Amino acid sequence: MPVRLRKFIGMLALVVLVVVYALVSTAVAVAQLADKGALVHLAYYVVSGLLWVLPAMVLIKWMEGKPRQQHD
Numbered sequence: 882m883p884v885r886l887r888k889f890i891g892m893l894a895l896v897v898l899v900v901v902y903a904l905v906s907t908a909v910a911v912a913q914l915a916d917k918g919a920l921v922h923l924a925y926y927v928v929s930g931l932l933w934v935l936p937a938m939v940l941i942k943w944m945e946g947k948p949r950q951q952h953d
Contacts, residue, residue, distance in 0.1 A: 891944035902933045
């Protein structure tokens, strides 16, 4: 796969990941944390704010991966 195509697909996947992750984490927070204290909210948003980085790192590694060499 050409590097430019890989980066384009990875960029689209990152945008989708961030949007979907933000919507899901906000929906979970609204549904589960409505009656919890401020420290629980803080802990949840710290953890959920950092958790999206793990799949993003995998995507970025894939985007930056070396293209396979074609065998003749």
